[in-house]
Amino acid sequence: MSKKVAFLQGNEAAAHGAIYAGCTFFAGYPITPSTEIAEVCSVELPKVGGKFIQMEDEIGAMSAVLGASLAGAKALTATSGPGLSLKQEIIGYGCIAEIPVVIIDIMRGGPSTGMPTGPSQSDIMAAKWGTHGDHPAICLVPASVQEIFDETVRAFNLAEKYRTPVMVMPDEIVGHMRERIVFPEPGEIPVIDRTAPSVPPEKYKPYDTSFGDIPPLAAFGSGYKFHVTGLNKMEDGFPTTKAPIVQAEEERQVRKVEANKADIMKWEEYMVDDAEIVVVAFGSTSRSARFAVNAAREQGIKAGLFRLITFWPFPEERMLEISKKVKAFITPEMNLGQCNGVVRGCIEGNAPVYGIYHVDGEPVNPEEILKKMKEVK
Amino acid sequence: MENKLPRIEIIEKYCKGCAICAEYCPTQVLEMRGFVVAVKNLEACTKCMQCELRCPDFAIKVFAE
């Protein structure tokens, strides 16, 4: 039997990916350029018995998905820049209370209202440092419609596996472009559900780490009763200010992601092995970069592409290795150097890192990248 | 049975001394001793339960069988 093929918009693919992953709850608030995700969820979720709610604001939407997740639902919200800013406090709540949830942020220009219909990649640092306090961060940056589908499924899997909020951040170009997509068969991509407690309700503690850093999560209404708070808490879920416990718990929450980086990180290396110039790019910019790398190779320039698919956690170790044998990095990005700074931060000064920055609503085109390669060669 | 005295239990570690119980007791059974309530005149207790009902701190129990 041939697989189902469709011509879909990136945002539509995100909604379908969520449902494939078992999402049964969406709460959101209309915002350009992510609104199609909400629209498709409003159509498709009730067909599979799921629920869609348009909340009164972005904060409410973020709160509702956390509530639904605690009640056992796989939950999704979608937004764009200003909405992401509004959601940030509650994203932090999801991190400290360790609630699996997926946030899709279709990146548009900023700050503030910025350029609502213009593409951008300027929310990348907000994905890691947007909410206050130290916390784990997982952020995926797909570059095609198919990849939006696949990475949305993976985002749910990571959220459930590591009991933490996960962000998917396509830029507006990827979110709004239309491409061919092949729907995977049910079961073709494994779908992970959160680990349910193995102990009876009377013995259950929501942050019990006796089986490892990721405590099993029971659902409200499933026979288990427990307390959840945004305060620093003990293993039984109740607040504490005891220094050793608070320190250990915060470190554990971050360690859930840091110690499992190998499982979470994903990237593609294109002609990097013998490259003298490596372009580090993600999202739509990586498509221009691939074009530029091909053109450069034709002209005898040893160029390669390091395409990030997971942005956070960032592949620091691999970037350091590569930096030891290249002459230069180039980071084309639709912001003023957010990825550039991260690359610089992990290569110990081994190579210069040149930037091509657009915050004018225009994509980075291949010619610009090729020109920069020739300049730095 | 009518005139059997109730037992008033005061959980001192819960009592914060707000005096609501003593003030609203219609027969002045209770009194404040420093920051904790105490039973002054158990014989006067009419078992109306107002003290237990109003105590914000779960610190008074009136057992009246």
Add this chain to the structure above:
Amino acid sequence: MSYDYEKWIRPGKLPHIWCPGCGHGIVMKGLIRAFDTLGFKKENTCIVSGIGCASRLPGYIDCCTLHTAHGRAAAFATGVKMARPEMDVICVGGDGDGCAIGGNHFIHMCRRNIDMTYIVMNNKIYGMTGGQFSSSTPTGAKASTTPYGNPDPAFDIAKLAIGAGATFVARGTAFHATQIDKLIVEAVQHKGMSVVEILDDCPTTYGRRNKFKSVVEMMNNLKETTVPVKAAEKMTPEQLQGKVLTGVLYKEEGRSDYTTEYAKVIERAQAAKK
């Protein structure tokens, strides 16, 4: 016979954090009596709160409890209720949490007529942060941020709820302890959004700044400034001057609740699919 509150209190959690004379404990007792009367099952009961003194209540009650972020109780609770409509979901919190920072969620929760109960403990002040004026502090009152008297008018929370579309709205006080559980029971039994405002006292941060000499004086004030709705019907406007009504203030029957309506959405979507 002494009431067995302990069966709903988590072992080892008392004494609670509330100050001497704070009415929140009286409200919590009323809530427990109401749960008992309603025959609630702990595993099927979810209490959701925001941030503030009153929002610490869920930590003491032995059921599914969710202490969320400031102002967000209604929105978290909406998610819980949507995901599990069969659960009994109760929101609790203070006036500032529910109606200032959480005001938007509060009114839209009322508008949706979602089948939950929201209990607002209105002590007219931000207690936990030390007594700043809230959206329900009376005009002229003193707070740490209104040293010359409050220039703001206050919300009438019950009217706000009625105006926003809640289909059951009641008001009680921490003084009228026996009424609290009765109002909560009636609110929960109402199918649809119910709001119960409990006028409460904060001796520590409101009372001492506003010339209340004692806890009892604050409690008496709750008694003297309120009138049951039934009694008010026989009173003249002059007699009602400065009085706040208590009891069931509004009840609208027959309006479908939100999760019931959404179940119909699912039916329609699935019928269209076939």
